[in-house]
Amino acid sequence: MRYASLIPLGLGGLLLLAACAPRPQAVAPAPDAPVDLRSPDDETVRPASRPGGTGGRALGATGVSADALDSITPGERAAALGGSGGTVLGETLASLGAAGEPGLWLRTGLVSEVTQGRVELPDGSRSLQVELRPSGREAGSGSQMSLSAFRSLDLALTQLVTLRVLRAE
Numbered sequence: 001m002r003y004a005s006l007i008p009l010g011l012g013g014l015l016l017l018a019a020c021a022p023r024p025q026a027v028a029p030a031p032d033a034p035v036d037l038r039s040p041d042d043e044t045v046r047p048a049s050r051p052g053g054t055g056g057r058a059l060g061a062t063g064v065s066a067d068a069l070d071s072i073t074p075g076e077r078a079a080a081l082g083g084s085g086g087t088v089l090g091e092t093l094a095s096l097g098a099a100g101e102p103g104l105w106l107r108t109g110l111v112s113e114v115t116q117g118r119v120e121l122p123d124g125s126r127s128l129q130v131e132l133r134p135s136g137r138e139a140g141s142g143s144q145m146s147l148s149a150f151r152s153l154d155l156a157l158t159q160l161v162t163l164r165v166l167r168a169e
Contacts, residue, residue: 066157071102072148080104080129081152083118086166089132090139091122096157097144104152105131108143108165116168119149121161126153132167 072080089110097107106119111132120127130149135141143165147157155161 066099066147066151069099070148070151072104072152076104077148077152081126083127083129086118086168089117089165089167091162091164092139092143094119094143094145094161094163096150097146099147101146102148103131103146104128104149105133105146106143106149106163106165107133107135107145109135109137109139109141110143110165111167118166118168119145119153119163120166121153122164128152129168132165 092106092108092110094106094108097105106117111117111134113134115132116129117132118127118129128149130145135143143163145161145163150157150159153161
């Protein structure tokens with residue numbers, strides 16, 4: 001029983017000593033100090049590469065350019081540019097679709113079956129005849145447009161573009 005009263009004093013005393021003890025200060029290296037940039041040796045564990053990954057090659061080193069994927073001839077492009085008339089189906093926000101899928105097309109929820117149509121920029125500056133393909137989604141869920149159509153309208157491939165969609169008459 002007489003030792004039980006010493007335990008709280010002993011713990012309190014240890015805490016008091018720990019609070020008073022000097023703490024180590026973090027020392028930042030001098031701004032002009034040399035940095036060790038040695039590569040790790042062969043013993044260093046590295047993450048395994050993924051199957052079909054780049055295997056250490058630079059990304060895009062074996063990629064295909066947009067010019068190579070764009071299968072539309074200059075004559076086809078000229079024939080598809082412009083045009084007028086048609087039934088307005090609505091507006092949609094379009095992004096780049098499957099880059100390897102050839103042709104001038106827009107996959108959209110504004111149609112339920114494949115049909116010929118036209119897309120135009122809202123300011124009316126450019127328009128293009130395209131094949132309208134159903135996306136199977138709701139009309140307001142956005143659309144995807146072909147690489148050739150993006151390039152024909154002189155749009156950046158990373159751009160989201162608002163388009164007016166018309167069905168050909």
